[in-house]
Amino acid sequence: MIENNYFLQNEDLVQHFEFLIDWEEIVNAFELGFLDKQEYDKTGKEEFSMAPASKEEALEFYKSVLESAGELAGIEISPIVQKMDIEGLKYKEGKVEFPQVMINAVNKVKEAGILPYSIGRKHGGLGLPCSVQAMLMEIFSRADGSLAIALGCMNLAETIERFGSEEMVETYVPKMAAGELCGAMALTEPNYGSDLPNLQTRAIKGEDGVWRITGAKRFITHGCGFADKPSIILTLARTGSPTSGARGLSFFLVKSEDVYIAGIEKKMGLHCSPTCEVVYEDTPGILVGEEGYGLVKYSMAMMNGARLSIAGQAMGIGMAAYGEAKKYAEEREQFGKKIQNIPAVRKMLELMDREIIAMRAILQEASRSIDLYHWKSERWKEQGMDEREIKKEESIKKWEKLANLFTPLSKYYITEQANRIAFDSLQIHGGAGYTYDYDISRIYRDVRITNIYEGTTQLQVVAAIGGIVTGLSAKGILRQYLDEEMNSFSPSKELSENREKLERSHELYLSLENGENKDEVAFELVESATRVIIGVVLERGLKKLDGTAREKRADLVRAYNLDSSALLEYNKIRIENKKTKVLA
Template identity: 70%
Template sequence: MIETNYFSDNEDLQESFQSILDWNEIIDAFEGDFHDHKEYQKSGKEEFAMAPGSYEDALEYYKSILESGGDIAGKQVAPIAKDMDLEGLKYSSGKVSFPQSMVKAINQVKEAGILPYSIGRKHGGLGVPATVQTMMMELFSRADASFAITLGCLNLAETIERFGSKEMIEEYVPQMADGKLFGAMALTEPNYGSDLPNLQTKAIKDADGIWRITGAKRFITHGCGFEGIPAVILTLARTGSPTSGARGLSFFLVKSADVFIAGIEKKMGLHCSPTCEVVYENSPGILIGEEGYGLVRYSMAMMNGARLSIAAQAMGIATAAYMEAQKYASAREQFGKTIRNIPAVRKMLSSMDREISGMRAILFEASRSIDLYHWKSERLKERGADEKEIRKDDSIRKWEKLANLLTPLSKYYITELANKIAYDSLQIHGGAGFTYDYDISRIYRDVRITNIYEGTTQLQVVAAIGGVVSGMSAKGHLRQYFEEEFSQFPVSSLLQENKENLEKIVESFAAIENSSLRDEMAFEVVQSTARVLIGLLLERGASKLKAKAKERKELIAREYNLESKSILAANQIEIENRKGQQLTFV
């Protein structure tokens, strides 16, 4: 692996951070009126000591966190990733042990003070917006995906912060911020993967009013905690009848000491990420929020955050694959020249570079949408606003709708393209890449799960298609978003043409009467939407750059939009052909 600072050495990431992202609007939404800084000046509470008091301070604060994370990721974690992968995990009698090099690296993150990056300052966390959290996940995922997942599980305290009672928050969140407790999500069951409304793990109140949970959960990351550190397992269980569906599910906090880890999966990749089978036998649980809202309110909110996190993970893995391909192609000689000068290889590297820029653009736009609706909502609550007042805020409503679309859209697109980039990187390595001598073999294995867990690509398409169709209606939120963004800078005629073709695709799709056929064709519509959106984001990004950086980004945007033109044309033909078949046989 390349050993350097993974934040400062990434040109595309640096362009986004320094020039493309509108930090003022993100800081406005997240920091509000710099309430945490004012609280520190007033009370002197140590947890607010680092809270920024101005836009400049906030940006410098975020930058310092990312530089520290990038340094540890590139110089401490990346060099041990290969050995961690080869050593893997050990399971015995309900206990899981981890490589000591991994334990040491986690402690280095803790000592650097950047471990609780998604936890609020008042509970001992760093308190940073979703956009910065996304960058942190990317940096550590580039070094090692398993390691990044471990950090992500520590930061599941954010879910408890949002939905737990005051007593629950005060008891558990500071411990998680301090690295004394891990987090785990327990949704999936042996017979119920994505079919969560029908899961059967049950929760019943005993005579003392304590909820007792019985059942089994499968594929539970860090359900075992981490090397002697216990976990709190956020568990979805049925409090209603066996046939009550989603409304019969509730959300609980369960201590790992009260469950049994029946085993860990032997996986193709992510060898240092424990994927546990968790057995509940009358395990005590603490209800989170209201009974009956476990899936529709709490688990879905947690999963949306997890989906963005996996998109960021895939972004980091794809970056690692691209960087390794560049390094190998620049060193490997064939036919008297380095292979990066062979046209076929050069074309592959160029395509990878272009897709990396597009993937990062949609990742940050999804993160932006969350900052502009979720955190703005939270700040209004802190000032005493009720739900009705918040719902009246046009900006919050706009960005919430966009976040609900951009989250599955980015998860689908980034994870699929990350798989392709890893595939092409291994191809560039040739036979050497198929051996364990090169990091690309681990990268290739690790990336494969990203378009499967936290909802497969197919489920992300289902989650996105409604937002696309309704969003592109006459007064839809997506159409309005495009119109607003297209008016901010001079877009190319090529991008304008692609947008018009997208409108035709959505119109053709909406005209399909057969619901089964619509389901079959949803991918083409969602893919087309992603391509037009990313093309817009690339051109918008180029408009904010100067000199050579601007020229480079404009070229990337043009090449991307040219490719999109052919993809949209093919999708339109496919939809029209299928409609024709429908008319023929109905």
């Protein structure tokens, strides 16, 4: 693995932090008048001691966390990940054993004070906006996907913070922030993968008032906990009738010591991430929130966060693949020259380069949308503002709709491109890349799951298509967003033409009356919309740069929009052909 500071020596990531992110709007929305600092001044509570009092202090704190994470991931953890992968996990009689090198790595993150990155300050966490959390997930995932997942599971406390009772929050969240508990999401069942409305694990409330759960869950990451740290398993179970669908599902907190781990999957990648089969037999569970809202409210909120985390994970693994390809091409000599100078190889590297900036652009725009609605609304709720009134606020409505669209778009786009980059990186390595001697073989195996779990690419298209179709209507939120953003700079000819192609594809899609016909070309419309959105974000960022940095990035952005032009034309033709067949 390349060994350097994965933040400071990542030029595009640093550019985002220093120039491309509008920290004024992010910090204003997230810190909301620096309430945590006011609380510290008022009470002297230690958990608020690091709370910033200004935008400058906030940025100094965010950057220090990223620099520390970059050093840990790139210098201390990256050299040991091959050993972690080879050693892997061991399972015996319901217990999972982790490699000591991985336990040491997690402990280093804990000792550095970075572990509780998504947990609120009042419960012992760092209290970081999503824009920074996404960077952290990328940084740690670049070192190792399994490690990043473990850290992410330890940060699942956010779901409890948001929906749990006061007693539940006080009992479990501080322990997760301290690294004493892990977290797990238990949604999938052996016969019900993405078909969550029909899952059959049952929860029955006894005369003693205790809910007891019976059933089995499959593919549950860290259902076993981590090392000597047990998990609290956030479990979706049926409290209604067997045919009650989504409205018959409720959400429970279950302790891992109360379930049986029947086994772990033997996977092609992520060898240090335990994918467990969890068996519940009259297992006690604590109801989270209200009965009947398990899927439609709590699980969906948790899944949206998880999907953005997987986008960040794929971003990091994709960056690792690109870095390894670039390094190998700079060093490997064939036909009397470095292979980076062979046109076919150079073409592959250039495509990776522009896709990396595109992936990071959509990841950060999705994170921005969450910071501008979710954290702001949560802060208002903490101040006692009525939730119904918050939802009426125009900026909250706008950014919530955009977050619900950008989240599946980023998950689909980044995971697909990361897989492509890893594929091409292995190709650049040639036969050597197919051996375990080079890190790309592990990277290639690890990235493959990212466009499958937490909802396949095909399901992300289903999740996004409605938001694109309605969003591009005359008064749709996506149309408003594109208009506002493109009015803030002078769009290139390529970007303007791509927007026109998207509009035409949208019209053609709407003209298809049969739902099945629309389904067959939904991906084409989603891909077209995603590339236009990314093109807008990339060109918007150019106005914040100057000199050589701007020139270099402008070349990449123009090349990206030219790639998009060809793809949008292809997608438009595909939708046209579907309409022609329907009329024939």
